[in-house]
Amino acid sequence: MAILVGEDTRVIVQGITGREGSFHTRLMLEYGTKVVAGVTPGKGGMEVHGVPVYDTMEEAVEAHPEANTSIIFVPARFAADAVYEAVDAGMRLVVVITEGIPVHESLRFVNYAKSRGTTIIGPNCPGVISPGKAKVGILPGHVFKPGNVAIISRSGTLTYEVAYALTKNGIGQSTVIGIGGDPVIGTSFTEALKLLEEDDETKAIVLLGEIGGDMEERAAAMVKRGEVSKPIVAFIAGRTAPPGKRMGHAGAIIMMGTGTYKGKVEALESAGIKVARMPFDIPKLVADLLT
């Protein structure tokens, strides 16, 4: 068993005929993911890397009733509509890769999906991989290997970096989730931790945070309340970032005293979580936990 994606994952790619959609469909297929259909309005009847394309999710699901997961590569202006279409078509997981979606739209579709029991990963995320089983995302497959350490991360590329370091050190991964860098995302650290806590395959968890927001503090509070029994190693990007400057998507507008590197590290450490100084220290810390 793995969480979110696994052997039973059957994927529909929304925006499959676009540059990224088509490219990553190929990479997902090469990784062994069961991509059963693609959707691009107006392009029904085509094939992309052997995957049949439909005009609508309704038609795709009718032809492939086994589909349970969607991945969205649709441009930002149309992405919210694609999410609604996926949720209404009954997908249980929707991975939104698209960057640049207006936050008021994400706000709405994230609430909508939640009320209908669909899990959203992203937007602006690299997706999810359960190494050796399935990849629903844009993560470079070769840096991962099967194992029992989960990674949850706000940053895509940092995730690859850390997974690569773990893999090189012989530590495989159960499920790796890039939760996304937007202000409003479908699955936060605390929700991901809840899923991982119940996952038999996960023995330890790596949490990759960033300065800004309070998601790391909330995760720490959850651990402090005793809701996560599995050991966690954390890393927070932005230790040396000058305060008051917005580093890409990091940083909230009204911080209310949270969001600094120091605050996050203190919160995590006070919950008994080891915080790595550099990402390359993580394999050693994880290995210590697992022995």
Next chain:
Amino acid sequence: MAILVGEDTRVIVQGITGREGSFHTRLMLEYGTKVVAGVTPGKGGMEVHGVPVYDTMEEAVEAHPEANTSIIFVPARFAADAVYEAVDAGMRLVVVITEGIPVHESLRFVNYAKSRGTTIIGPNCPGVISPGKAKVGILPGHVFKPGNVAIISRSGTLTYEVAYALTKNGIGQSTVIGIGGDPVIGTSFTEALKLLEEDDETKAIVLLGEIGGDMEERAAAMVKRGEVSKPIVAFIAGRTAPPGKRMGHAGAIIMMGTGTYKGKVEALESAGIKVARMPFDIPKLVADLLT
């Protein structure tokens, strides 16, 4: 036991300081209904017939945590807001007396309440009475008496007429629900029938319909499907109304072949439901069913 309202009903009157709100608060109290609080923005601290008034539902519920039902007498322009306030304050039943609420607003709050598990009766309805137990509405209490025939009705005054006829003939009522005359209402005939089917106290049901819409046809279909085991007597107002004229709130814009007197009577009769020619025939038909 009775449905919707009974001994455990504790009422907050929204719009209690208005003419109708205050008048019917007195009548409800006289009937024995436990009215625990009233709400009118800006009038907090007053009393109406001994009932304490609050500015907000939040304060009313804080002071009277036993409250579980709200009745709304607020003017049409502010009624939707009052419904949201009642739902958000955790009322399990909200009776909307107000007439003239824009249908797009009702549409929204009815869906909102449903998703949060609150039952709405109305809008534009006379309310609910479980004779001898509690009255949440504007129905004239003295025409009802306790018993085991339920009445569900689209028309307020016709309900009184029929209840009065039953009472005079020695037939008491379990629960009487005026579901309201607006195009969009919170509880339809089929939903009311579902509740009554599960009510131990109800042995027979009187359904008072009107021309227009398809609610009676839907009730008939439900009975035909075998979902209602209790005997039903129906009456449809508007037998002699000329077609094509809108009689008050009766009549839909797009009928699609439904909504006529003849169509409704045929649907009901084909489901084995007795249809009274005149409302004054109902007591006899009900008495026949009960023996």
Next chain:
Amino acid sequence: MKLFEYEAKSLLSKYGVEVPPSVLVRKGEDVRAKIRDAGLEPPVVVKAQVLVAGRGKAGGIKLVKTIDEAVSVAEKLFETPIKGVIPRLVLIEKAIPHDTELYTAIVIDRSERRPVVLASRYGGMDIEEIAREKPESIVRRFIDPYTGLKGYEARLIGKKIGLSGKTLASFASFLQALYRVFTEYDGELAESNPLAVVGDKVIPLDARLIVDDNALYRHPELAGDRIEESGEYTEWEVKARRQGLTFVELDGDIGIISNGAGLTMTTMDLVLEYGGRPANFLDIGGGARADLVKKAVGFLLEYPKAKKIFINIFGGITRGDEVAKGIVAALSELGEIGKPIIVRLAGTNEEEGRRILKEAGIEAYTDPIEAVRKVVEA
């Protein structure tokens, strides 16, 4: 409240829908000058702006090939009643050559409690006709009122009525605009029929919008008296509506006043059952005060078809004392004019009501059957 075609089209245009170029002409204006100033080239369609149903079949819409013809047709339309209504406005619109006519409408579905979009590839006939002749062609989709009509839903509906490519995209945009008009203007109905397919886009050749009367206060820009233009009402119905009374004219001689549509219709049924013939439907609604009752009674005293008056009230939110005061006030003001009045009173405050009537010399009945027998005999 029904909007005129030109009003509905102007709202659609506000939301980005391309509508045929046109000019609105008022009775008395120079039709030729208006057409010229608008730069309209023939052929054009001359359309009476009336609110009656079936305006086309009744001769209210004419396609003409020259400006001269347009002028003469328009001037004739201003003189010709369309189902009893003489138009005060005529819309002269560029004729749009097209192959296909679609049907689209949005209404509120009472049972689902959701807006429902209806569409068919067979436009040009009304929905009842489509439902009869091509029922399988009607696509229905219920809409979540909180999210509105989503883009993919609009495309899905278009696809199901057989559109594709750019036409489908144009249709989807149109449908979203129609939905916005429907919600932002509190529509009971928003319809475009026919919606023409012209090349790879859609253009509404007709448009209807019925605005919820309860929401009119939010749309003061739509105000205006359209009671006569609607063609729905008789002379006495128009009078009644101007006074705020819910009145329907019937053919009998017994004037009826009651409270609540259900009881008022049942009172009509009752009168017929006992051998009488109702002269009208007049529902004073819920919670009527004395002044409204007085107005209703006064109206029936003047309404010539009503030779006698039956007032059947069962009080809930309506109070017997208010009803009684209204009746007494009407009679004392208008004096005795030879119309027998039979009152039946029950429900809230019925004792006070009965007492007030008695003091004025009127005996109120309790039993409706006794009362109706009295009316029929009177």
Next chain:
Amino acid sequence: MKLFEYEAKSLLSKYGVEVPPSVLVRKGEDVRAKIRDAGLEPPVVVKAQVLVAGRGKAGGIKLVKTIDEAVSVAEKLFETPIKGVIPRLVLIEKAIPHDTELYTAIVIDRSERRPVVLASRYGGMDIEEIAREKPESIVRRFIDPYTGLKGYEARLIGKKIGLSGKTLASFASFLQALYRVFTEYDGELAESNPLAVVGDKVIPLDARLIVDDNALYRHPELAGDRIEESGEYTEWEVKARRQGLTFVELDGDIGIISNGAGLTMTTMDLVLEYGGRPANFLDIGGGARADLVKKAVGFLLEYPKAKKIFINIFGGITRGDEVAKGIVAALSELGEIGKPIIVRLAGTNEEEGRRILKEAGIEAYTDPIEAVRKVVEA
């Protein structure tokens, strides 16, 4: 994108909020004539329209008692940098005598995934200060994005910050207008601080609106270059933004290019850890194509603080071959300018990337630590 005070106030006014009478003066215009034409009577407040935080404390807001004074203060403001920014616009506004100043704001709460309304009876200071000094005074309410701020919620918030009667009603209307501006203009923040209580109504003395950059395409009317007015950016940061680069200037000498905010910050951390000092943060984001990479490399080649350049890429949606092509193109175009370039490449299409770089004579590292050591030593 931050809006100027006068813009935020004009949006509020569009939604029915009463704002102080005012006139906007551009640099070079006749201040006295403008004040006279607007019919403004002293006392007035002269306010520099700049986007820097703490404008008031930095001398950008002056209360004056005469028109003469207003003119001279305005003219002086046009010459005075406020936290480094010289205003191009000055707002002259009627001074509004008032007793109380409230705080109101709406932001999106990331954890709750809902808009949150913040209000306090202690306005005039910024929210961090209120949170420090009067934390119990802050009322927070999370809003359902589908229903919006309901009327009763607006009243409840007002009540909780101590308002009542007509003031409460005025506050509730104001808050609903602020919420509409927040949602209809895709606000990241909508704030009024101070919101003055004047008699029995509230009037916003200041207003801020930050619009989500991702949604700017929906609000073309707000477009316009405000990069310099914001006062947030250094000269090189302004240059970078004009080219569409996400660049932050730092004090060291190692230019950094990476992909993704997390990895870019980590690359900074890494450089510092191994004894170097980053000259900047430059995140090429996800899925950068060769031309963006070329632009980024070209920018750092010109950026004087960067004496050497460290490119650290881990591909996901970004592809190694595109990165390599961009680097090669930048170098071949700008030629050799003596800045050592160290590239570390991993992830999607890393082999092709490595091959392209090798053909151009650049050896790409796989191990970031090896690469960073090389950079620091270079």
